[in-house]
Every structure is written in C-alpha cells, then in structure tokens.
Amino acid sequence: MSESRRLSIRGGRVIDPASGLDAVTDLHVDGQRIAGIGAAPDGFVADRSFDATGLVVCPGLVDLCARLRQPGLEQKATIASETRAAAAAGITTLCCPPDTLPPVDTPAVAQLILQTAEERGLARVLPAGGLTRGLEGKQISEMAALQQAGSPVMSNADRPIRDTRVQRRALEYAGTYGLTVFLHPADAYLSEGGLVHEGLYSTRMGLPGIPEAAETVAVARDLALAEQTGARIHFRGLSTARATQMLAEARARGIPVTADVGAHQLFLTEQALAGFNANAYVIPPLRTEHDREALRTAVARGEIAAICSDHQPHEPDAKLDPLPRTEPGISALETLLPLGLALVREGVLDLGALLACLTCNPADILGVPFGRLHPGAMADVCVFDADARWTVGPQTLVSRGHNTPFAGAEMQGQVRLTLLAGREVFRRGHQSPQG
Incomplete structure (x- = not known):
C-alpha cells in the first residue's frame, strides 16, 4: 500500500x-x-x-497474549501471517509469550523476534522474556539482559513454577528492575493432566478435570509472594469467580496486581465442549455460567483491567483427533473486537470502557506508551x-x-x-x- x-x-x-x-x-x-x-x-x-x-x-488495540508461533512452530503460523491478521483486527501491538522454540530466555531469541517483526510484520511485537531458564521453573533467567533486549515483561507462559522458593526469587529479581511478571495462575499439581473444568461436564464426558482450586491456590500463593517481595504481578487469563474476588481483595489492600481475561471466557462456558468439541478446548478451561458472569462483573468494575485474545493458531490436524489428543487454544485475533462490542450491546460495558480494556489499560500493564490518541x-x-x-x-x-x-x-x-x-x-x- x-x-x-x-x-x-x-x-x-x-x-x-x-x-x-x-x-x-x-x-x-x-x-x-x-x-x-x-x-x-x-x-x-x-x-x-x-x-x-x-x-x-x-487507538490501535493492544493485545497482552498472542502466540505467533515463530520461531519453532512455523507449521502453525508465522509472525508475518499473524501480524497481517492483527492488522485486519485493528491490533497494532502484540505481546507474545516466551514459549517459542527455543524459548525467549536469552536476548538473542528476543532480538530475533523483534527483528523478524520489524522486517516482515504489520504489527508491533513485544516478546515477553522467560522468567526461568528454558521455562523449566528451576533457575531464574537473566531478566535484566532480556529487558535490555526488548522484553517489557517477564513470564513463564502457561507453565507453573512448582518450587515456591524459585517463584519468590524470580519475583524479587524482577522487582529489582521494576519489571512486571505475567503469571498463569495454575497449581502445578492440581492442574496436572487436566483437560477441562472439573464438574458436571467433565464427569459426563469422562475427561480429567482441572478444579477451581488449581487456580485459586495459585492466586493465593502468588498474591502472598507479591505482598512479600513488592513485585508487580499480572494474572494472565483468570477463569474463576473466586479468583476475581481474591483479586479485588488484594487490590483493595494495595498489592500491585493486575489481571486480564481471554475474550472467549466472557462468552463461552463448559457447555461449549458438548460433543467433545475440540475447538472449545482451551487452557485455562471454560468454566461455569457462574464463573463467566463473575468475570464479566470484574471487567465491568475495572478489577480485571484488560481483555486479550489469547490467540493460539493451529494447523487443522491439531484439532482433528479425539479431544484428549488435540492441542488447546483458539485462533482469536479477529474475534477480539467483535466480542468486545457484543459486551457493549449486552450492557456489560459502555464503548469507552471496552476500548480502555483493549488499548490504554493493556499498554499501561506492559509499561509502553501506546494505546492513546493525543497530539505527539x-x-x-x-x-x-x-x-x-x-x-x-x-x-x-x-x-x-x-x-x-x-x-x-x-x-x-x-x-x-x-x-x-x-x-x-x-x-x-x-x-x-x-x-
């Protein structure tokens, strides 16, 4: 053009x-x-x-979680293909998790992503730096070097850190450099092996469940560590009603914590899995109507500050096997804004509040000067x-x-x-x- x-x-x-x-x-x-x-x-x-x-x-939309699959999983998508989709969706800034192959745990990988996006991309790509080496949860990464290489936040993607001492050291280290840490709240032991929300539908379908407690136990631990260390944390993808209550209570006490929710979690429930629908298989899992309504309320109150796509594109084969052998995730860049506008039509948010959740709020969480319209x-x-x-x-x-x-x-x-x-x-x- x-x-x-x-x-x-x-x-x-x-x-x-x-x-x-x-x-x-x-x-x-x-x-x-x-x-x-x-x-x-x-x-x-x-x-x-x-x-x-x-x-x-x-303002151009800012998406806190979009997997672009490059490097390492180019059979699913590339930075070029997915930033084209982002541009068509009005998204100008994307934060990609560090679970690429190899992971973003060295400055070289972060710079590779930034360079590829600069050369071939149609959106600004900000790679989250790996919180631990290899995302294995055993040794903390060189966060300062990753920050200098262009990673605005640190994350262990969706891989819980089992060792609480490692989690504490990682938060202390991040706090030293003023870095926000993105945390996927899931207790490693309670969630291990689970596929869907533990409840009526998991029982009916005979699928291993992920209980609500897997999220709330992790939220409680991470809030305690954030209060202890003073580090800024961000819960990436809340899915339960109880977790939203814990978030609100912690923010009221002055703990530096923010959170986002995937747009699909505001519309779908575990019922979408009926018939073993692999396209509704996501992590964190779709939960109950009560959880969905609580998430909507938390967004309306500003307790959950951002709505993201949680974009995970797959090749067709990844969703063709029986559900337990398929890969989780939704291709979601292009439905982010329309789903948000549905919240406006349903009276959950007004248009200005919705756009705040898609622009300046996620930009502030990332600590970047985007998501705004003013001279200069x-x-x-x-x-x-x-x-x-x-x-x-x-x-x-x-x-x-x-x-x-x-x-x-x-x-x-x-x-x-x-x-x-x-x-x-x-x-x-x-x-x-x-x-």
Missing part, C-alpha cells in the same frame, strides 16, 4: 479512553505521530483523507464500523489458524482502517501489504 506522510481521518467518532475524549471530529496524522485532533494544526495540509463518517476512530502520540489508529456484520470462517479469517468455536457465527463489528506508527497496514477493500 502507498504510505501517506500526512493523513486526515475525517468525521469519525474519535474515542480516546486515556483522556476521556469521545467526540465526532477529525484526526490528523503527520508521519509517525498524531498531529492534532479537531481543527488541523497550522500549516498542516493533508496528502489525502479518509472519510470516517459513521465509524469509530480509536504514536499514530497507531484503528477505524471500525461497529454495525458491520460478517460470518467467522475460512473465507473471512486472515490468520492462518482457523481453529475457533465461533466458526459459522455472525459477528458485528469490522475494522476498516489500521495505522501502525502512521503507516497504513490494513484497509478493507484493498489488498493488505504482505508481511
């Missing part, structure tokens, strides 16, 4: 949750930065304009039609992964234009540049 140095996006509903702006106005972009909102700055003459009448203009800010911009309808399927998904429990479902909300640092990386009706 041609790249315009000066662009005016005219007549859209401009929403910037960070500043509270919500008005029908114009947005002006000069190079990589936002030049102004409303009247054009003195001397600004646009090379071209985009008519956003009837559309919403917001990086021109990461998403323009979408909140009313446009489309059907999820192989013909409409840009991601290489088509593994989704929403296949065949009609979604409402579709991106029309995405800018990454002022560069047009997606415009509906035009062929996207190849990543």
Whole structure:
C-alpha cells in the first residue's frame, strides 16, 4: 500500500479512553505521530483523507497474549501471517509469550523476534522474556539482559513454577528492575493432566478435570509472594469467580496486581465442549455460567483491567483427533473486537470502557506508551464500523489458524482502517501489504 506522510481521518467518532475524549471530529496524522485532533494544526495540509463518517476512530488495540508461533512452530503460523491478521483486527501491538522454540530466555531469541517483526510484520511485537531458564521453573533467567533486549515483561507462559522458593526469587529479581511478571495462575499439581473444568461436564464426558482450586491456590500463593517481595504481578487469563474476588481483595489492600481475561471466557462456558468439541478446548478451561458472569462483573468494575485474545493458531490436524489428543487454544485475533462490542450491546460495558480494556489499560500493564490518541502520540489508529456484520470462517479469517468455536457465527463489528506508527497496514477493500 502507498504510505501517506500526512493523513486526515475525517468525521469519525474519535474515542480516546486515556483522556476521556469521545467526540465526532477529525484526526490528523503527520508521519509517525498524531498531529492534532479537531481543527488541523497550522500549516498542516493533508496528502489525502479518509472519510470516517459513521465509524469509530480509536487507538490501535493492544493485545497482552498472542502466540505467533515463530520461531519453532512455523507449521502453525508465522509472525508475518499473524501480524497481517492483527492488522485486519485493528491490533497494532502484540505481546507474545516466551514459549517459542527455543524459548525467549536469552536476548538473542528476543532480538530475533523483534527483528523478524520489524522486517516482515504489520504489527508491533513485544516478546515477553522467560522468567526461568528454558521455562523449566528451576533457575531464574537473566531478566535484566532480556529487558535490555526488548522484553517489557517477564513470564513463564502457561507453565507453573512448582518450587515456591524459585517463584519468590524470580519475583524479587524482577522487582529489582521494576519489571512486571505475567503469571498463569495454575497449581502445578492440581492442574496436572487436566483437560477441562472439573464438574458436571467433565464427569459426563469422562475427561480429567482441572478444579477451581488449581487456580485459586495459585492466586493465593502468588498474591502472598507479591505482598512479600513488592513485585508487580499480572494474572494472565483468570477463569474463576473466586479468583476475581481474591483479586479485588488484594487490590483493595494495595498489592500491585493486575489481571486480564481471554475474550472467549466472557462468552463461552463448559457447555461449549458438548460433543467433545475440540475447538472449545482451551487452557485455562471454560468454566461455569457462574464463573463467566463473575468475570464479566470484574471487567465491568475495572478489577480485571484488560481483555486479550489469547490467540493460539493451529494447523487443522491439531484439532482433528479425539479431544484428549488435540492441542488447546483458539485462533482469536479477529474475534477480539467483535466480542468486545457484543459486551457493549449486552450492557456489560459502555464503548469507552471496552476500548480502555483493549488499548490504554493493556499498554499501561506492559509499561509502553501506546494505546492513546493525543497530539505527539504514536499514530497507531484503528477505524471500525461497529454495525458491520460478517460470518467467522475460512473465507473471512486472515490468520492462518482457523481453529475457533465461533466458526459459522455472525459477528458485528469490522475494522476498516489500521495505522501502525502512521503507516497504513490494513484497509478493507484493498489488498493488505504482505508481511
């Protein structure tokens, strides 16, 4: 696509949750930065304009967890393929977990991901650094070196650290460098071997379950260690009602803890697994209606600050075997915004609050200056039609992964234009540049 140095996006509903702006106005972009909102700055003459009448203009979305599968699992997807999907979904910044092959436990791997994204990607990719060497939970990694190499946060992906002493040392080390630690709250022993939520459906299907206590025991341990060490922790993907209560209580006591939830957890329950539906097999597992409603309430109250895709694209074969032999995860970049807009239509959130969960809140958790629209800010911009309808399927998904429990479902909300640092990386009706 041609790249315009000066662009005016005219007549859209401009929403910037960070500043509270919500008005029908114009947005002006000069190079990589936002030049102004409303009247054009003195001397600004646009090379071209985009008519956003009837559309919403917001910061580019920030996704706290998206597996891009590179390096090591390119048979599933690549940085190029998945950042194309991100651009089509209005997502301009992605944080990828460190469970690549090899894992992101050395500066060299972090730099490889950053370089590949710079050369071939259509979204900004921020690799989380491995909290422990090899993600094995035995020795802490060189977090300072990983931070210098471009990893804004540390994580052990979805691999629980069994040894509490190692967990404490890792948090102490991270705290020394002001790093936030992403934690997947799952007790290693209680969750080991489990596939689905332990309850009625696991019993009916004869599948090993993951009890609620697997999450709540881990949350309790991690909150105690965070309070002891003073480290900032972030719970990556809460799934239970009790965990949301524990989160709220800890935040009220001043413990530096945040949390996110996968968008699918706000809509699906264990019932989606009926018929051994492998596309609904995720970790953490889909739980009960009570849990789903509690997660929605926690998002509405701001206790869970971010909604993420938890994107895990797979090749078709990964979901074809009987459920116990399939791989968990959903291809979810392109359903993130439409599912969020469904929460607005259902009265869970207003549009500004939803966009905060998708832009400035996750950016703040990462400690990066994105997810905002103000003069001088990086021109990461998403323009979408909140009313446009489309059907999820192989013909409409840009991601290489088509593994989704929403296949065949009609979604409402579709991106029309995405800018990454002022560069047009997606415009509906035009062929996207190849990543």
